[in-house]
Amino acid sequence: DGDDDDAPAAPPAAPRFPWDEEIAEAVNDVLRRDGVESISLKAIREEVTERLGGFDLTEKKPTIKAAVDAFLQYVELFGHPPKAKDARAIEEKKHAKREAAAAAKLTRDAPKSVKFVDLEYGGVEIGKDVDVYRAPSVELAEKHARSVNVYKIRSGVNVYFEDDALEDFDGDEILGYIYDQLQARGIIVNRVIKASRSRAMIEDVPFSQIADLEASGVTVAGVKVRCVADAVPEVEDGTSAEDLADMVFPYEVGKTGPVELGDMGVGIGLYFSCLLWGFRIFALIAALSSFTIVVYLKSGFNSESMSAGGVSGYAVPTLGAVQWLHEQSIGIFSSAASSTDDTVMLALTCAECALACYFVFRVFRLTRDQAKTALSIDVSNITLQDYSIKVDGLPRDDPDVTPTKLGVHFSQFGRVHQVVLGMDVGSIIGIDRARAKLVRRVETLNAKLARDAAETKRRFEEFRAMEKERFDREKAKKYRPGVLVRLWRWHKRRVAHGTVGAVKNMKRNVARLESKIAKYAKRVAEKKKSITHHTVAFVTFETEESMQKAVRKYRPGNPLAWLFRAEKYRYKDHRLVVRRGPEPSTVLWENLQIVGGRAFRKRFTAWVGVVFVLICTGSLVVISQSRENKVPSSIDCDKAESQGLLMCDTMFPAAAASGEASKAIIRRQIGYLEQVTPKQCIADGYIKDGTWVGATSVYSPYPDSAEWDATTLKDECAALACMDCFCKERVSESLWIFLGIKSDDDGWYELCEDYLAARGYEQLTAAVTSITNILLTKSMGTFSEYESYHTDSDLQNAIAYKLFLSLVVNSALIPIIVYASVTELAYVPYLFQGEYTDTTFSWYDNVGALISSTMVTNAIAYPLEQIILGKFWLWRRRRRRKHAATQDDLNDLHENLEFPFAEKYAQATSMMFIAMMFSSSMPMLVPVLSVYFLLAFYEARYNLLRLCKKPPRYNEAMADTFAATAPWASIAKLFFAGWMLSNAQVPQLDYSLKEKDEILSPISSSTGSTFDFNTRLNSYNATACLTTMALILLGYVCVWNYVAIRRFILRLFPKAESLFEEVEVSMTPDLSIALSDGILKGLPSYEVKDNDVYFPIVGDHACKSAGGIDQPIPKGWEGQVDxxxxxxxxxxxxxxxxxxxxxxxxxxxxxxxxxxxxxxxxxxxxxxxxxxxxxxxxxxxxxxxxxxxxxxxxxxxxxxxxxxxxxxxxxxxxxxxxxxxxxxxxxxxxxxxxxxxxxxxxxxxxxxxxx
Incomplete structure (x- = not known):
């Protein structure tokens, strides 16, 4: 540029040459003539070269580019190109005049005329359009958080009454006295809580009924008691009571129990009841198992076992300790083995069988207690589920299927309140959700553009205020004043690193997304016009009895009842499937069309995926086990040396040498190691259960010969055993060498490298198993969602079931299978190739320790996992809250995490199952399980009340699954107890029965093999476990066939009807009463218009309905009772x-x-x-x-x-x-x-x- 007062020049960093001004002026002339965007830098350089008389400007490329940048900056800031004037005349002007003019121009005009033409978003002019941006409100976000996160919402005011007459009654008894009194006055009471010995409280009395209750009082046991209500909060005009701080408040974590947690749904309350049940029952079982624990601890801490290192670590309080003593001919309570040990182990077996029976009894009591707990929760949680059924099997394309006709059909069971017929809207929901994501992205982009423009305005005004005096003092050079340079550079960083192309690309993205949104909206509109298929129907009755009768008549889950359905229960000759209706808020409308063969294919594919994931996770254990197989189990070196069986220092005297001599001896030993595997040494009988049994003293005179005996592997196996003896003593030294702190001067690290890696893998396997359990937890949700269940409760139940099986297989069965050596199953690749043919004491030292360490790790990791995630979410909220561009973004940040209901149930069930499986041989798992249940209760309660969103109102399905699965844990306990307690190393009393031997001979293997059933069942230990298991299974069969047995007995003894007489009492009022009194919780109907999640997506197209609130009841719905x-x-x-x-x-x-x-x-x-x-x-x-x-x-x-x-x-x-x-x-x-x-x-x- 020239020296015009109005024209900025190149930045200060540009080099200065005598002809720089001429170059700048020539560049400006070219740009003014050809325009900013229509000429390239190469063309500018060529024309400038021609104008300046053919100067070689190759090395002046930075100068030319700087001149071009200066010109562009000027245009971007001032909106017009600099004026063309004679450069020589400009240079002759005085420096003072140039300084004053430039300062005055910047101070007076720059803040008013600055317009970010290309760099501003959408051509927004500062002072006008940017004011439309509004920052998201934290207050609104917190209000949104109160509506979606877990908060206690009071629907009324607590009313207290106090009198000495209340001392002898509990809350339910007081409720029995006052219910009829208050109901006659139109006051509905759901719960009475005993606040103190002589004081009671009625929860959540509606505001409109407080005055009547205070005026009339109540009568308890003939005593008139005055009622006093809490202070009623004042509600301002336009504000609802739910918005008041004292009406919406956090739960008190320490004072909230299962019944209060049940306000969020019966399923939630039952989950916490199950946790407390587990803590109490397994603490009691641990106490009852004290005899088993004492026997195992006495054996594990036996002086002989401790000195010889028989078992260690997690294997000490296990059956392996008893087996080691028995192998060494040492008694449990004496110095020598005797028949007393056999009697002790038989008594221990009988005690374990009794505990299995007791556990089954407690599980059946749990089922009854769960029913009571569910009823106590459901008394104050009346929902539409209490009156509704879900009807599947409707003809999909029959136009004659209407809600009105369905209501007439089901009115044979009682008066119908409403029928909602679902339509096939799955594709619409999928498309609209994709559209909603795009809309959200467009809103976020536009908000960020507007926010950055507003921020630019604020920063510019701050610069103007702070730098005014600096503007006046700034020398009016040919360079632009520093304040504008800083402002421009700051703005450059704010907008995609300052490139005009980035801003335009952002605009193009917005335009592209908006075009895509329009296409999605068009597809949704077309889909809505073509909805004709029916999916399922939801029929809501006036009373709970009608719903129960319909379910009872249709008998869901009974194939014979479906096949021979009576004609009057069919609809247009279609066999309907009727189940109890779900909570309206849990219905997944996008999945209702997935039925029949399509549902079967999805479920089959999901289970294939589950098996594949288990194979992948199991492969990690296989890899770890393969590394461990390179070294033997821990050898009792001192005992072998004292008996003269293994003279390692004589055969391989590396310890007496050093340097190259020591390395030579170690390399010779490694040569032997490369010719053998631990499994071969175990198979040849040289190593047995961690003990060296092959005599090598005869070979000690020939330590330098490499040909000890070519016909056997005794020398190679001796080298393998000596490696274990050497490396156990040099663990710390090898570790320092591995870390590089020491050097391997004597060659010991070369010998022990594989040994240390194998032991490291052994310890790492437990951690790997816990990590894979977490990965399984995340993947099971994906597979279950693919199956497309109709309700969220069914989805969570499927996740829990799959995850439970996966955790049990991954934590318990895979280690057993991988480490087992079963000759009959040797053809299976990678499996049953281990070193243990049975559960010997060395098995407990390795596999048992792995299972125990995994259980302990899981008992700590499971409760901590969700708390860590919740705390991380809070930290993330604090970090990202100030960067939220829209109100929706800020609202999302204030929403807590989802409560992992299914994961929690699956973890608790798997922990219970695994602990019960091995409780007879590893009884310390039971107290670990009890502690886990207690930790899980406190963690889940804190997590739910402080770190989670409101969960859906789950039903009792998952609690029923837990109670149905628990008895099988006792079966697993007895099976493993019978197998492990009948091991040949366990002291036991035997018997012989010829008929039994003849029956088992075809399926029994040779003596001493894995499947030697004859020998095992000759033990009283195995017989006791097997008999108890048969009795429990027989009891299960009787329970499952209770109805058939009842009918059979009544047919033989008609007068025995009173033995089976039961009175089922419904405590649920009619639906019309629940609606009028305002005690119905959840959604008032199954119609999509009442569902805030789906109605904005599908509108009224998702369902057809008849009847309902404030709607006429169609003819024929009054009930056609038999x-x-x-x-x-x-x-x-x-x-x-x-x-x-x-x-x-x-x-x-x-x-x-x-x-x-x-x-x-x-x-x-x-x-x-x-x-x-x-x-x-x-x-x-x-x-x-x-x-x-x-x-x-x-x-x-x-x-x-x-x-x-x-x-x-x-x-x-x-x-x-x-x-x-x-x-x-x-x-x-x-x-x-x-x-x-x-x-x-x-x-x-x-x-x-x-x-």
Whole structure:
């Protein structure tokens, strides 16, 4: 450039030459004439060369480029090219005038006229368009977090009442007293909590009912108690109560139990109940296993075993310690082996069998307790699942399938509230989700562009304010003032390193994404027009009883019931599959079309993938085991040397030499090692269970000969055993050599390199197994998602099941298979090629230690894994929060992680299964398991309440799977106990049975082999385990076929019906009541319009519906109940009326009757035999009333005052006419007793429904 006041020149870093000004002026002339974008740097150089008279400007390329850059900078900053003036005239101007003019120009005009034409995003002009950018609000993000993360939301106010009369009652009993009172006033109470000895609390009373409750109070046991509510928060106009800080608040971690956690769903509450159950039960089993633990510890810490190094580490408290003593002819409790050891081990086996039976008993109790826990949780968590069924098997293309007609079909089970018919919208959801991702990317890009423009404006204004005085003092040179240079460079870094092309590329990306979005939107619109296929239907009844009846009649999971479906239960001759409906929020609408063969193919492919992943993870163990096979098991060197069997220092005297002499001896030993493997030495009998048994003393005079005996491998195996003896003593020295701290002067590292690597792999295998377990955890979710389950609960259940099997196989079965040496299965590649033909004591020192270390590692790693991930997420949120460009980005950062429900269940189940499998031989795994359950409970509770989002409302399916899987752990325990306790090295009592030997001969191998069943089953230890296992399996078969057995017994003994009599009590109100009282939780219907996740995607096209809230009930939906059902309902109403009149006539019940009527919680199951005795053994002393156990309660209706006559309500001349206890209704005393029993059960049902 010339010396014009308006024109910036080249940057200060450009070189100065006499003709630089002429070059700059020539460049400017060329650019002004041809334009900025239409001429290349090469063309500029050629024309400038021509103008300057043919100067060679090859070495002046930087000068020319600097002049071009200066020109471009000027245009970018000021919006117009510099003016052309005579360079010579400009140079003659005075320096002072140039300085003053430039400073005045920059100070006055630059901040007002700067426009980032090409570098600004979209040509935004500072001061105008950039103001449209709004930074995301942290307050809105925190509000969003309160709605999606785990927070306790109060729907009302807690009301307290206090009186000494409350001391003898728990919360459920108090609820029984006050439920009817409050229901009559329109106040719905779901839960009463005992706050202290004489104080109780009603949770979440609606705001509108507080005043009525405080005014009326409640009556408990005849005592009037005043109610006092918490302070009601003031709600401002336009603000909902849920937005108030004291209505949405974090849970108290230390005071939150399974029932409170069950507010997030029955499945969540049951999971935490299972963890506490596991901690208590396995702590108790560990205590009951104290005899086994003491025997193993006594053997492991035996002085002989400790001095000889029999077993070590994790193998000390195992059966291997007993086996080592027995092999050395040492007794468990004495210095020599005796028959007492056999008796001790038989007693230990019987104790383990008893523990297996006890565990089965506790599992069945768990099933019952889970039902009670689920019921106690479900009392205050009424959802649409309690009233709904899911119908599969509908004709997909039949236009005559409508919600109205489906409702008429299912009204035979009761009044139908709503029918929602799902449509095939899977492709729409997939396309729209892809479109949503693109929309999100476009919004983020545009927000970043606008944010950077606004930031540029802010920075420029800061520069102007700070640098004003510097502008005035800046010399008006031909170079641009420094402040603009810094501003331009800063802006260059902000926008893709300052290249105009990068900005244009970003704009092109936005345009490309918007074009793609438009195409996706068009495809979605076309798909919505072509939706015709039906998928499944969700039928919602008015009552829970109707839903249960429909499920009971259709009998899901029974192939015979499906095949021989009655005609009236078919729909258009189609055999429907009816199951209990899922939670509406867990329905995966995109997967509903995956049924039949398509679903089977997906599941088959997923299982193939699971097997492939297991093969890959198992290969790591195989690789580790192959390295370990290069060295033998740990040899008892001292014992072999003391017996004169292995004289290593004589055969290979490298320790007595040094330098090259020592290396020569070691190389000779390595020559022997290369000719043999540990497996060959074990097969030839030179090494047996870590002991050298081949005598080599006869060869000691010939240590230098390489031809000891060519016909055997004794010399080679001796060299192998000596390598173990040498290298064990030089572990630290070899480690220093490996790290480079020392040099291998004597050659020992060359000998011990493979030994150290093998021992390192042995220790690393446990860590590798734990790492692969985590990888399995992540991969199982991918396979299960591919299977396309219809609900999230089914998806999580599938993940848990696959992961449970994978963890058990990876942590327990793969090590057993890889390290086993089974001749009969030698044809299997890579497997059964190990060194252990049986579970000898050296097996515990290697494989058992691996399994134990894996269990201990998992017990720590599983709980820590999720906490570490959660803390990392919080750290990531803090780091990235300030960089969020949009509100959605900031909201996503404030969302916590998903709660890994399926992973947690699978980990707990696999830990339980593996510990139970080996608990008979490695009993210390049981206390480790108990500690794991406790750690998992506290970790999962903290993780859920502080680091996770709200989980879906899972049902009890996964808890049922856990309870169904647990009994098989006892079967596995007995199987492995029978196998390990019948090992030849274990002290045991034997017997012989000729018939048994003849039966087992065809399948039994030779004596001493792996499958020598004859010898094993001659042991009382194996027989005891096998017998117990058979009895447990027989019990399972009886439980599975309970219905068939019940029918068979009733056919033989009709009067035994009372033995199987059960009363199922529903505590769920009608759906209309739940809706009107506001106690229905979750989504109010299965319609997509109520689902915030799917409605924005598919709108009203995802389903068709009939009925529902505020909609007319179609004709024919009122219920077409069978005549038999009508008679039963009439009978129930009569009995209920009789009980109610009994209460009115009796006045205030006696204390005994009140307790009997209050104490029923959940499902009331009362079993009475034909003699009049109930399940508690009460006799006929109640004279047929069914309350024989209450006859002596003072003041009760059955109290005869000691006069030996019936109570006044039991007499046939009772004045309570509606009971009809006379001859007009019943012709015999038997009928009289039956009526009283029904009345009692109905009263219990009435109270249960109220509570």
């Amino acid at each position: 005549v038999d059902d009508d008679k039963k309902k009439v009978k129930v109403r009569e009995d209920a009326l009789a009980v109610r009149i009994v209460q009115e006539e009796a006045g205030a019940f006696g204390e005994g009757v009140q307790k009997a009527l209050r104490k029923n919680k959940g499902k009331s199951k009362e079993k009475k035999d034909s003699s009049g005795k109930d399940s508690k053994g009460s006799s006929k002393s109640g004279k047929g009333t069914g309350y024989g156990d209450l006859k002596d309660e003072p003041g009760s209706m059955f109290d005869d005052g000691g006069r030996g006559r019936r109570g006044r309500l039991s007499r046939r001349r009772s004045t309570v006419a509606p009971l009809d206890w006379g001859a007009d209704r019943y012709a015999s005393e038997e009928a009289d007793r039956a009526a009283a029993r029904r009345a009692a059960r109905q009263q219990e049902a009435a109270y249960a429904a109220a509570s």
